[in-house]
Amino acid sequence: MGTKIIGTGSYVPKKVVSNTQLESIMDTSDEWIKTRTGITQRYISEEEDTSVLCGKAAMNALEKTGIDPKELGFIIVATMTPDYSSPSTACLVQEYIGAGSVMAFDINAACSGFVYALSVADKLLATGDFRYGLVLGGETMSKIIDWSDRSTAVLFGDGAGSILLEKSSDHAMLLQEDIHADGSRNKALTASKQTLKNPFSSNAKKVCTTDLQMEGRAIFDFALRNVSHSIKKVTEMASIDFSEVTTIICHQANVRILQGIAKKLKLPIEQFATNISQYGNTSAASIPILLNEWIEKEQLTLGSGERIILTGFGGGLTWGSLLIEL
Template sequence: MSNQAKVRICSVGKYVPEKILSNEDLTKWLDTSDEWISSRTGIKQRHISTTENTSDLCTKAAESILEKSGVDASEIGLIIVATMSPDSQSPSVACKVQGNIQAVNALAFDLNAACSGFVYASSVAEKMLSVAPYRYALVIGGEVMSKVVNWEDRSTAVLFGDGAGGMLLERNEHTHSFVSEDIHADGTRGSALTSGEQAVNNPITPKTTSDAHLKMSGRDIFDFVVRSVPKSVKDVVEDSQIELNDVDYFILHQANARLIKAVSKKLKQPIEKFPQNIQHYGNTSAASIPILLEELIEQGDIQLGSNQTIVLTGFGGGLTWGSLLIKL
């Protein structure tokens, strides 16, 4: 960092749609029950968009972040949106957010690393901001997963929800929040979770069909997480030359309560250090980590500027996974 500026987290925010879909609601068209869903996933309900698209959720999250920070949108130089459920292939969600909040001086682009997206985007934003001529960067994870889920598929329909969350990063001379990182991908196992598949379709190719719905091998994903995520957390902590016991909170992607418990057990750390809100939101993919982070700050469990140590860990489609160790 000797030749680069320091980067700190100065504000967080979130937005979720008003409509709540409970487990009981799902039983109206799925062969399932509240007991079946909650015992296997920890999920009791999820927020579902009725009219708002991904850019709408991300815009409202951005407005919340800026309102709390007191920073004007014109001061932002970079906007990255992590999403696997964009409004469209073009323009990007980030460009729509840039226009909506009138961040006239910001470059903007989307990043897709599925449920690891917020970790990936935060890493990229920190590095760009540390050498940039601008002062602020906005990092948002936003998803409308209800667009990509097959609502007749019990194995996936019960898992996902919609929402957006993010943080404002500031380039400064005194405080650096990002201590170490450990980020990976393995495309050889990518078929374990797919979404939005599009077949080649033009006048000179044979006619083909494709199913764009999200499809997931739950067992393969579970095995991948249990094997890869604890190692990533250990590596990022060891790289920062502290002990696991020194970490105040491990903020994991909210995919499944059983997974979080399994990672806690593997790391031999108390489950109390692994906060959860999956019961209220379900799996919101790239939005899950920033939504949880915002809630922990709002509740006072975590305070910006407190010198607390947290680990943010994402894992999902790609396959992708990674961890950031952050000093607040």
């Protein structure tokens, strides 16, 4: 038993914030942001939290396929910016879309979250007693950013993307996977630290920052090294050549990272899909938003048998690649 992707969706908040608008609230420039990152604008949520962005991205995929939310077997949300620690964002999505009392849980692997979630969903569907599974990546990065820190504030955006999976007896979506974490490098990217503040703790009076903090250059170097290796590894494990891979959908963190990976793998940059210019880094949402966009633009087609690679990397540190067949 395998799985197949039968629908995709996405949703971003209405408010667009351009680099020029950021110039008016911090010491930065459109030129710096564009040349260092490739970003020209991002969507920022004024009212909608992660569960609402995910709920709307879920409905987008469900409406396209005509599947009733009550037919879903499970809901998984990849996010590092949940509405709450509890309930999970997936439980809130379940209520929002009117699914039945199906299994619903979150996965946090930062910007690799969607790759982790799709891998788990594939195995759940293939072995469990479910017909459909909904996998979401959604973030409101704007709520964990220090808006006075120009080195991180200009990078991120909000949004959500979704994939609807169906169990299949004649199609195996997941051909190979290579997924990792290196917890010894946990300090390279941290956010939303929850401090012990009980009356017995010596931390009680300490003020810890909860804003996102990142060693940008270290992550840049890690991404070039580990992500290139991971992309190559899934093709080697499947004994296929890169010419048999239509498109590489990499987490959208920085266009220079994509260019660096392409160079390292000696691949044309055109083989890498990109939309970072319009969205910024939406963490776990970047891969499903981009996949949905490429399908809507008919650059990729569900059911075509095309092979693509989805690759994520981020806090943890975490990284991973999935070689999948559409």
